[in-house]
Amino acid sequence: MAFEFERLQDTSDSKARLGRLHTPHGVIQTPTFMPVGTQATVKTLSPEEVKAAKSQIILANTYHLYLRPGHELVKKAGGLHQFMNWQGPILTDSGGFQVFSLGALRKITEEGVLFRSHLDGSKHLFTPESVMAIENALGADIIMAFDECTPADADEAYARQSMERTHRWLKRCAAAHENEGQALFGIVQGGMFPDLRLESIHRTLEVDLPGYAIGGLSVGEPNEVMYDMLDRTADELPKDKPRYLMGVGNPDNLVEGVGYGIDMFDCVQATRIARHGAFWTPFGRENIRNAKNEDDFSPLQEGCQCYACQHYSRAYIRHLVQAKEVFGIRLLSVHNIYYLNQLMEDLREALRDDRYQAFRARFFDQYSV
Amino acid sequence: MAFEFERLQDTSDSKARLGRLHTPHGVIQTPTFMPVGTQATVKTLSPEEVKAAKSQIILANTYHLYLRPGHELVKKAGGLHQFMNWQGPILTDSGGFQVFSLGALRKITEEGVLFRSHLDGSKHLFTPESVMAIENALGADIIMAFDECTPADADEAYARQSMERTHRWLKRCAAAHENEGQALFGIVQGGMFPDLRLESIHRTLEVDLPGYAIGGLSVGEPNEVMYDMLDRTADELPKDKPRYLMGVGNPDNLVEGVGYGIDMFDCVQATRIARHGAFWTPFGRENIRNAKNEDDFSPLQEGCQCYACQHYSRAYIRHLVQAKEVFGIRLLSVHNIYYLNQLMEDLREALRDDRYQAFRARFFDQYSV
Numbered sequence: 001m002a003f004e005f006e007r008l009q010d011t012s013d014s015k016a017r018l019g020r021l022h023t024p025h026g027v028i029q030t031p032t033f034m035p036v037g038t039q040a041t042v043k044t045l046s047p048e049e050v051k052a053a054k055s056q057i058i059l060a061n062t063y064h065l066y067l068r069p070g071h072e073l074v075k076k077a078g079g080l081h082q083f084m085n086w087q088g089p090i091l092t093d094s095g096g097f098q099v100f101s102l103g104a105l106r107k108i109t110e111e112g113v114l115f116r117s118h119l120d121g122s123k124h125l126f127t128p129e130s131v132m133a134i135e136n137a138l139g140a141d142i143i144m145a146f147d148e149c150t151p152a153d154a155d156e157a158y159a160r161q162s163m164e165r166t167h168r169w170l171k172r173c174a175a176a177h178e179n180e181g182q183a184l185f186g187i188v189q190g191g192m193f194p195d196l197r198l199e200s201i202h203r204t205l206e207v208d209l210p211g212y213a214i215g216g217l218s219v220g221e222p223n224e225v226m227y228d229m230l231d232r233t234a235d236e237l238p239k240d241k242p243r244y245l246m247g248v249g250n251p252d253n254l255v256e257g258v259g260y261g262i263d264m265f266d267c268v269q270a271t272r273i274a275r276h277g278a279f280w281t282p283f284g285r286e287n288i289r290n291a292k293n294e295d296d297f298s299p300l301q302e303g304c305q306c307y308a309c310q311h312y313s314r315a316y317i318r319h320l321v322q323a324k325e326v327f328g329i330r331l332l333s334v335h336n337i338y339y340l341n342q343l344m345e346d347l348r349e350a351l352r353d354d355r356y357q358a359f360r361a362r363f364f365d366q367y368s369v
Numbered sequence: 370m371a372f373e374f375e376r377l378q379d380t381s382d383s384k385a386r387l388g389r390l391h392t393p394h395g396v397i398q399t400p401t402f403m404p405v406g407t408q409a410t411v412k413t414l415s416p417e418e419v420k421a422a423k424s425q426i427i428l429a430n431t432y433h434l435y436l437r438p439g440h441e442l443v444k445k446a447g448g449l450h451q452f453m454n455w456q457g458p459i460l461t462d463s464g465g466f467q468v469f470s471l472g473a474l475r476k477i478t479e480e481g482v483l484f485r486s487h488l489d490g491s492k493h494l495f496t497p498e499s500v501m502a503i504e505n506a507l508g509a510d511i512i513m514a515f516d517e518c519t520p521a522d523a524d525e526a527y528a529r530q531s532m533e534r535t536h537r538w539l540k541r542c543a544a545a546h547e548n549e550g551q552a553l554f555g556i557v558q559g560g561m562f563p564d565l566r567l568e569s570i571h572r573t574l575e576v577d578l579p580g581y582a583i584g585g586l587s588v589g590e591p592n593e594v595m596y597d598m599l600d601r602t603a604d605e606l607p608k609d610k611p612r613y614l615m616g617v618g619n620p621d622n623l624v625e626g627v628g629y630g631i632d633m634f635d636c637v638q639a640t641r642i643a644r645h646g647a648f649w650t651p652f653g654r655e656n657i658r659n660a661k662n663e664d665d666f667s668p669l670q671e672g673c674q675c676y677a678c679q680h681y682s683r684a685y686i687r688h689l690v691q692a693k694e695v696f697g698i699r700l701l702s703v704h705n706i707y708y709l710n711q712l713m714e715d716l717r718e719a720l721r722d723d724r725y726q727a728f729r730a731r732f733f734d735q736y737s738v
Contacts, residue, residue: 040688044695069663069688077666077684085680294438297446311454315446319409319438326413326695 003141003183003210005030005242005263011356015235015261018351021242023089023141024181025081028056029348030242030263033254033340034091035270039064040074040084042337043271044330047086052307053334054341057089057141059266062134063098067117067124071137079139091142091266092135094173095126096187096215097149097247108148110165128172136179144213144246145173147187152220159191167203174207185211185244188233192225197233205238212237213244214262223253223369230260237261251280251343252369255360258347270340274332277321280339284368288332293318300331306338307331372510372552372579374399374611374632380725384604384630387720390611392458392510393550394450397425398717399611399632402623402709403460404639408433409443409453411706412640413699416455421676422703423710426458426510428635431503432467436486436493440506448508460511460635463500463542465556465584466518466616477517479534497541505548513582513615514542516556521589528560536572543576552579554613557602560585561594566602574607581606582613583631592622592738599629606630620649620712621738624729627716639709643701646690649708653737657701662687669700675707676700 002024009018019030035042035050038061042050050058060080065071077083080090099106099115106115112127128146135143147166150159166189177184186204190196204212214234217226230245237243244264245257254265273279277289281301288300299309300317308317308331320328350359371393378387388399404411404419407430411419419427429449434440446452449459468475468484475484481496497515504512516535519528535558546553555573559565573581583603586595599614606612613633614626623634642648646658650670657669668678669686677686677700689697719728 039692039694040685041694041696044699046696046699064692068692069684073664073684073688076664077682083682083685085685295442295445313446313452315438315442316409316452316454319442323408323433323437325408325410326698327410327415329695330413330415 002181005211005240007240009351011351011354013354014259014356016258016347016351016356017239017261017263018348019242019263021263023057023183025087025089025141026056028089029345031258031344031347031351032056032264033344034059034264034266035337036061036266036268037084037086038268039068040080042333043275044326044333045271045337047084049307049330049334050086050337051088053338054345055088055337056341057091058086059091059093060138060140061095061098062092062131062138063095065092065138066095066134067119071134075137075139081139089142090140092138092140092144093246094131094135094144094146094187096144096147099126100149100151108165110168112146128169129176132173132176132178136177136182139179140182142183142185142211143177145170145184145186147189147215149219150189150191150216152192152216154191156191156193156196159189159193159196163189163191163196163200167200167206170204170207174209183210185209185213187213187215187246188237189216191216192221192229194229194232197229198236201233201236209241211242211244213246215246217245218248218253226253227256227260230257230262234260234262251340252364252367254340254343255347255363258351259356259360270336271333274329274336277332279332279335282363282366288314288318288321288328300335301339304335304338304342306335308335371550374580374609376609378720378723380720380723382723383628383725385627385716385720385725386608386630386632387717388611388632390632392426392552394456394458394510395425397458398714400627400713400716400720401425401633402713403428403633403635404706405430405635405637406453406455407637408437409449411702412644413695413702414640414706416453418676418699418703419455419706420457422707423714424457424706425710426460427455428460428462429507429509430464430467431461431500431507432464434461434507435464435503436488440503444506444508450508458511459509461504461507461509461513462615463504463513463515463556464495465513465516468495469518469520477534479537481515497538498545501542501545501547505546505551508548509551511552511554511580512546514539514553514555516558516584518588519558519560519585521561521585523560525560525562525565528558528562528565532558532560532565532569536569536575539573539576543578554578554580554582556582556584556615557606558585561590561598563598563601566598567605570602570605578610580611580613582615584615586614587617587622595622596625596629599626599631603629603631620709621733621736623709623712624716624732627720628725628729639705640702643698643705646701648701648704651732651735657683657687657690657697669704670708673704673707673711675704677704
């Protein structure tokens with residue numbers, strides 16, 4: 001059972017499902033959130049801290065690791081797990097999102113994407129085949145197919161063309177993927193057009209894979225548009241395969257996403273907002289710089305069991321952030337990751353008791369978006 | 370036995386001594402190195418990491434904490450130990466070195482030092498009395514008297530004037546110090562003039578205190594001048610009181626300092642050089658950015674038991690530093706602090722066996738200054 005998804009329980013009041021994902025580096029309870037370790041490190045944190053914050057799996061970025069330190073070096077180190085000392089499961093994205101984000105610095109052809117490095121301007125070509133070779137070298141448990149992340153404002157003609165290319169690329173990825181120990185996931189695109197997304201799903205499913213992802217959402221469109229897409233399409237993905245909503249998101253997105261039948265999420269927000277002094281509580285997002293925290297000796301979140309809340313006050317963390325001390329960012333990052341992982345754990349418990357809607361209602365009752 | 374120094378053993382081949390310093394927050398084996406936590410945090414590290422790197426006591430800076438977050442806030446938090454979650458001993462300096470480093474931004478009078486904050490330009494006055502009130506509020510185990518740190522290039526007339534003022538201020542500090550639970554240390558000055566330093570020692574000893582420090586060294590003078598000063602004066606300090614050499618230093622300075630009879634050292638180098646990618650090994654100082662480390666999968670230092678060396682390769686740490694990832698600085702900081710603490714532990718073992726000179730010879734045989 002190197003890689004297998006067990007669907008443990010469905011819910012009667014939503015499309016949410018409780019599951020268990022077996023990987024070569026351990027079992028993941030789903031639905032789950034994956035912290036992002038772009039450059040083979042979850043920003044500012046040690047692997048032990050990421051794990052203590054209840055993370056089950058982390059994500060790393062193929063584009064960044066290909067450019068620096070290079071996938072061959074990581075392979076020589078014994079793969080990503082060994083290189084970065086993370087013994088749990090890892091997922092690598094395909095670089096698709098990153099190279100398309102380069103804008104004027106990249107050119108898309110049927111062959112692949114020619115792009116310039118954001119580091120030194122050097123020219124590189126990503127093809128489905130080269131990306132598979134890179135992801136095989138990195139050695140993550142789950143690897144993503146090379147896709148084109150269709151922009152939120154793409155018209156229907158472009159969204160179709162882009163979606164069709166993504167499917168041709170998926171077939172090339174599946175043919176090029178050389179390591180059976182790594183689970184390849186396909187990616188559904190289709191822009192903001194429900195019919196295209198449904199078509200994308202059916203064509204993606206032509207390639208039988210251990211898991212499928214929904215890409216091209218949370219790319220600038222309003223939450224309502226994303227939810228509408230998910231509502232109309234997510235449950236069309238196979239019930240017995242894990243479903244991964246890429247690059248999403250905030251706490252409210254996670255709660256909603258689970259209700260549409262999503263099993264996996266990733267987002268940089270937990271560590272990114274920490275670098276700006278921000279953190280989540282059940283009441284929404286706050287900023288530690290706020291003057292009211294100056295002499296507040298209570299934790300970031302009452303009752304939270306994370307390392308930051310167990311040992312440090314808002315007053316101390318505010319001091320660290322004001323003084324530009326890294327340890328302040330570390331404490332906020334730990335809290336934010338723990339917060340999302342605890343939210344998912346609470347969600348899983350609600351699914352076990354078949355009370356998703358009650359959980360959702362209570363969450364939005366407290367949480368200010 | 371709230372505060373007491375036990376002189377356990379002298380050495381026959383040097384002025385080095387083995388001791389034990391009892392403080393309200395625990396026992397410190399001497400000679401010892403104290404990592405610096407300027408703003409109530411040892412830069413980038415958690416208290417647990419500082420402790421795991423074998424630190425017995427840390428230093429915090431009165432000047433910085435007075436300006437931000439303010440000593441009254443720290444007092445309200447329950448003192449520095451509680452505020453920053455460090456349960457071991459703490460020493461606070463007096464701000465003397467910092468305000469004198471402000472140059473044109475400060476004015477010295479008999480009353481004290483008028484200075485402008487480096488943060489916002491606001492005006493402040495430090496007097497022996499106000500500094501004692503601040504250090505009492507911060508609540509460290511050891512607090513330093515307010516002194517004038519004489520510049521390395523001061524002429525004899527100025528060095529005398531400055532030294533005499535420091536002694537008048539020491540008497541005011543002793544009179545103003547209000548918390549018996551905190552041990553006040555006096556500071557010897559005298560510039561680069563051995564006779565002035567000897568006079569300073571005798572006048573400092575007029576105030577009976579639980580410990581004495583040597584200030585105004587390692588302020589720009591060559592190592593040889595510092596060693597000459599220490600050789601001529603350090604052992605004139607009472608044998609049964611701890612001797613603290615302020616702001617020193619590098620590994621070679623520590624090995625030499627112990628031989629002159631110093632028991633305590635502090636320095637920001639361990640964390641500062643880490644921020645520049647540098648680290649120490651028994652062979653000297655290296656930089657992780659060096660191309661030879663690119664595919665070196667060995668640890669920073671073979672055989673080192675620190676967290677960084679136990680789990681990460683030079684190749685990984687180099688990648689993190691090149692990619693400007695904080696975790697790289699953390700790993701180098703952990704290693705550097707551990708390195709100095711282990712060096713002191715090894716030195717203590719050598720003193721126990723009365724083989725200081727053999728230890729020193731072997732150290733300098735390997736170490737390139």
